[in-house]
Amino acid sequence: MKSLDISEYMTQLGTRARAASRAIARADDTAKSGALRAIARGLQANRDALIAANAIDLARARDNGLEPAMLDRLKLDDKALSRMIEGLTQIAGMPDPIGEITEVKIRPNGMRVGRMRVPLGVIGIIYESRPNVTIDAAALCLKSGNATILRGGSEAIESNVALGAVIRAGLEEAGLPSDAIQVIETTDRAAVGALVTATEYVDVIVPRGGKRLIARLTEEARVPLIKHLDGNCHVYVDSAADLAQAHTIALNAKTYRFGICGAMETLLVHQSVVTDFLPKLAAELRAREVELRGCERTRALLPDAAVATQEDWFTEYAAPVLAIKVVDSLDEAIDHIEYYGSHHTDSIVTDSVTHARRFQREVDSASVLVNLPTCFADGFEYGLGAEIGISTNKLHARGPVGLEGLTTLKWVLDGEGQQRG
């Protein structure tokens, strides 16, 4: 398409999404969950066709020399389809967040002031290769009463268009407008630029992808983003820590999975416990092939550790690397986290109520943990049922974002003709 056509195409998509958003906003849960179950049945009935569409993407990706890890993410097999079907069924079964009225107060003049939970409107999702996001994100947006515009990676275009057709059929089967979930069917990158600046049609963008994508979108976007930037997470082993617990926690935080955003990247250890604690942990980490980089006092205990530079304290490795720093106080630990951290997820290991409370109150991160590994940072673990992502924004949704993060509260007032003034 030419860029003029792209602009027109996106305007059409946006106009249709805005119109559909009104129908979805007032749809009851029978219709919304009915559509999710119909989509699940559609995936089941079209397994072969979907895998065939994905095979075209995979073949082209191989021709283009895509890395094995990327091919793996792109792949849509029977197992992946089953997980998507399971996800749909699970989201269908969750309570409908929409319409609830809370905090109703009666004012002195008798009028009632409350807040109603309502959808955001139209949500744009921009993501990379995994085609399962097409289903997972669409399901969460639909359940929360929003219309959705999906923009997947160009390498997954055939898969996403095929999934889009199944989604449309499911919406129609449930009597909902098929425009409620639209897949952008062009791989032109201009479509992304159009989507993130379409303040008239799109209420919020949820980008899912690597740091480079997010940084680029942050630069371009005029529509607000619910975004996730860095996950430079810390565990601080306090002077009052139970060292056996600290060992378990630090090990789990680093090695549960190296690539997740909740993985510990810097370990802070109070000087009073470092001799008893660190060598044993370091041996265990090394046995798991984790590279260690430390401050001077760390290296006095672990001579083989590399020197940690300023840059290390700022880095989210997302890899088997750990920076270690010895600190003299809780204050120094908090200062370090505030200065170098990314305000994502940070944890203290301590048996002191006072230290735990101070840490939890003063560390300005989306999640602040006591005696738990940072790798728990996840919507399912928090009991949200499902998550659309993790937000490092401070406004609106902070931390793991479930259905509630895709909604907002409006004021509802009821009276009997009261007048002001």
Next chain:
Amino acid sequence: MKSLDISEYMTQLGTRARAASRAIARADDTAKSGALRAIARGLQANRDALIAANAIDLARARDNGLEPAMLDRLKLDDKALSRMIEGLTQIAGMPDPIGEITEVKIRPNGMRVGRMRVPLGVIGIIYESRPNVTIDAAALCLKSGNATILRGGSEAIESNVALGAVIRAGLEEAGLPSDAIQVIETTDRAAVGALVTATEYVDVIVPRGGKRLIARLTEEARVPLIKHLDGNCHVYVDSAADLAQAHTIALNAKTYRFGICGAMETLLVHQSVVTDFLPKLAAELRAREVELRGCERTRALLPDAAVATQEDWFTEYAAPVLAIKVVDSLDEAIDHIEYYGSHHTDSIVTDSVTHARRFQREVDSASVLVNLPTCFADGFEYGLGAEIGISTNKLHARGPVGLEGLTTLKWVLDGEGQQRG
């Protein structure tokens, strides 16, 4: 100052605000309210000096030919000071929103997941001539545990610098860092550009001012804005309306004050009641010198009314002008509001529960009212105690924004060494 100096000055201000924000975030309410009361005493003790500083601003403004209405807004007299003192005392007495932990749930593995209300961090306030905003906004930000950077209009610079000195003294008296509330002491407009792009130091900007200011800031800003754009508010008189109530409500909605953002700008009337309802209301509005503009069917009943154009339906007059449209159904009323409205505050007058519920659910505005005039759109009327402004954003704070809108929720998790996986 040169622009390089401005940039350096703003970086200094930002760095100091960020540092102070940590102290304010952990300050207890005794300190925060103590500071507010100390500032109130400071205003009381410095009445003459403050009025003298304001006199310099007023003299310069007169020399510059500022309009009488603007001069009036700029003026700081004993009455205005008393109102500021009263506001401070009132905000000091409100409950501290910070630190409350809610929604605590125990997960199957025994860990406890809850949410703690915390400050946003550093809030920038950009406003126009009224110097009372310096005190009112600073007080709300301080009470909610935030550091603040205040940028008032250049015409009020002497007043604002004088108020800033009183604020600093009050903070120090209460043992809080004086950098918690800083007044920008240059009138260079480059400071505004620096402030709204300082994502490193500023968490949110609350602009207070006319549409032109807000539009300009929206264009420039990289820091999120809690902003208020248009107030194109509607009252819809339904087929099932109590017409006496409808009369009172429409009259109050239009004439309580023409200039407020909650004033009714378009009246929608169901065709089945228009003959009984409209002529009487029109007579009353005309008696109050309200200019009427109507659709064809309106003009059939009110031949003297001007023709309402497409543009009228989109317009926030903020003046004694009213657009009137006759509609055939609740659906047409909702469609009109969704298409032409600004999603600020809209009201239905009806005795039908079904119509009331549909209107309240389907009209996508920050406040949706039943049997009440739109002019109630105000934080005090809603019981917020005080408001920093009214937001037409959908994310985070929507509608009147009180202390809660200046806070956010972080996740707090407590465990005993549970592991993931």
